[in-house]
Amino acid sequence: MNKLFTETGLRWLWLTIILLAIDQITKQWVAASFDYREILPVLPFFNLTYVHNPGAAFSFLADQGGWQRWFFTAIAAIASAVFIVWMAKTPKQQKLLSIAFACILSGAIGNLIDRVLFGYVIDFLDFHWAGYHFAAFNIADSMIFIGAALMILDSFKQEPINKDVEK
Numbered sequence: 001m002n003k004l005f006t007e008t009g010l011r012w013l014w015l016t017i018i019l020l021a022i023d024q025i026t027k028q029w030v031a032a033s034f035d036y037r038e039i040l041p042v043l044p045f046f047n048l049t050y051v052h053n054p055g056a057a058f059s060f061l062a063d064q065g066g067w068q069r070w071f072f073t074a075i076a077a078i079a080s081a082v083f084i085v086w087m088a089k090t091p092k093q094q095k096l097l098s099i100a101f102a103c104i105l106s107g108a109i110g111n112l113i114d115r116v117l118f119g120y121v122i123d124f125l126d127f128h129w130a131g132y133h134f135a136a137f138n139i140a141d142s143m144i145f146i147g148a149a150l151m152i153l154d155s156f157k158q159e160p161i162n163k164d165v166e167k
Helices: 001-004 009-033 065-088 096-120 139-157
Strands: 039-043 047-053 121-129
Touching: 001 009, 009 047, 009 065, 009 096, 009 121, 009 139, 065 096, 096 121, 096 139, 121 139
Parallel strands: none
Antiparallel strands: 039 047, 047 121
């Protein structure tokens, strides 16, 4: 059992836990400090705000009758289990891929917690430019994006499995 946490990507679960804690602490800080839909300008292109997202990315399916809560909860739970399995099957030498999985896992669990507890995800990062606002998001969403970007980067760094194969 100890080898599972020292010889595989699961050795990066500590990163998942730290990122998950940051996500949950920031969401609770925003919920406790802001009125719903309150906006605090921080920079000319960035606000802190407090909004609820019952849908997925970009509020996809947010206007449905409530079934989407459990649909997205199930997707996040399944995705979390899949990423834990992938981490367990990833050799410790694949550091970048393991970090990517840890980031995505923290984001999936962070938004899963919100959906189970509240029925929506707390979003608060609001970027805008020239009157156009990007959909508000949170730390969990950021970790999913960063993890996906790291996975793509890792896919370009992979060496061939068998270097002796001639072309």
